[in-house]
Amino acid sequence: MKHLVSVEQLERADIERICDRAASFAEVADREIKKVPALRGRTVLNLFYEASTRTRSSFELAAKRLSADVVNFSASGSSVEKGESLKDTILTLGAHKPDAIVIRTPWAGAAELVSGWTPAAVVNAGDGKHEHPTQALLDVHTLRQRLGGLDGLNIWIVGDVLHSRVARSNIMAFQKMGARVTLAGPPTLIPRGIEALGCEIRYTLDDLGQADVVYALRMQHERMTESWVPSLREYAAWYQINGRRLGAKQVLMHPGPVNRGVELSAEVVDSPQAVITAQVAAGVVVRMAVLYEVLAHVPTEARTPEGVPA
Helix, strand or coil: CCCECCHHHCCHHHHHHHHHHHHHHHHHHHCCCCCCCCCCCCEEEEEECCCCCHHHHHHHHHHHHCCCEEEEEECCCCHHHHCCCHHHHHHHHHCCCCCEEEEEECCCCHHHHHHCCCCCEEEEEEECCCECHHHHHHHHHHHHHHHCCCCCCEEEEECCCCCCHHHHHHHHHHHHCCCEEEEECCHHHCCCCHHHHCCEEECCCCCHHHCCEEEECCCCHHHCCCCCCCCHHHHHHHHCECCCCCCCCCEEECCCCCCECCCECHHHHCCCCECHHHHHHHHHHHHHHHHHHHHHCCCCCCCCCCCCCC
């Protein structure tokens, strides 16, 4: 695999291979020296045009644990503020010969465009409302670790689907792994035609008890230029996942950051059913596996790199 710009490009076997390798990388975090030499001498450029805590830090940590050299670039304080275009920025930074570019932008489709402007491997760390493929992979990994697999699971994705790149990637990834996906939320926050991806649509949480996994989405205020719901208080009354709605055996997921008291009540965020912290932890090992995948070019069979546990 040369690039990772979309879950759509992945087959089930690809997802399983990446998650299996991520599981093997988990042991590295327990070492006294938390590094393996798998990408020694390679350079990874983290190019972030949007604010990020989890994704950026986990990509940086993942690259460093693989012994790669890491350069972090933020649009703020750069030539972007002087009007430099995305293409010119890529061409400029490309002169430094990075082996991989991890890019997050507010523009849908930007990662795919960048892959045509550079010989480096490109990893999509989120492009507008389009996709966030490594989030989907880490969510699959988290569920495999918690439940053993996704075949036959009934997964409900609840909330602001309209503005969510996580939802689009997860719908495809969960279904490729054998799960059934239902989207639930206010009609204004469910995109028209999204059922073409093979998921069911609900506008109430009356049947939420059918779900094995409840995946709550953040209300993305920063992407909302119109009033999509009457008020956050009314949204919470109808769609908040709380102790009354979450069953004792249901697994709760959220991509973070959480708006406590809006899409989730504080009690469920801190409940044993929530795997939100496990998702964050999975972010490092899954991104290690992705960087290894695109830089070591292992297309069909897993190879154990030097210093990596089998």
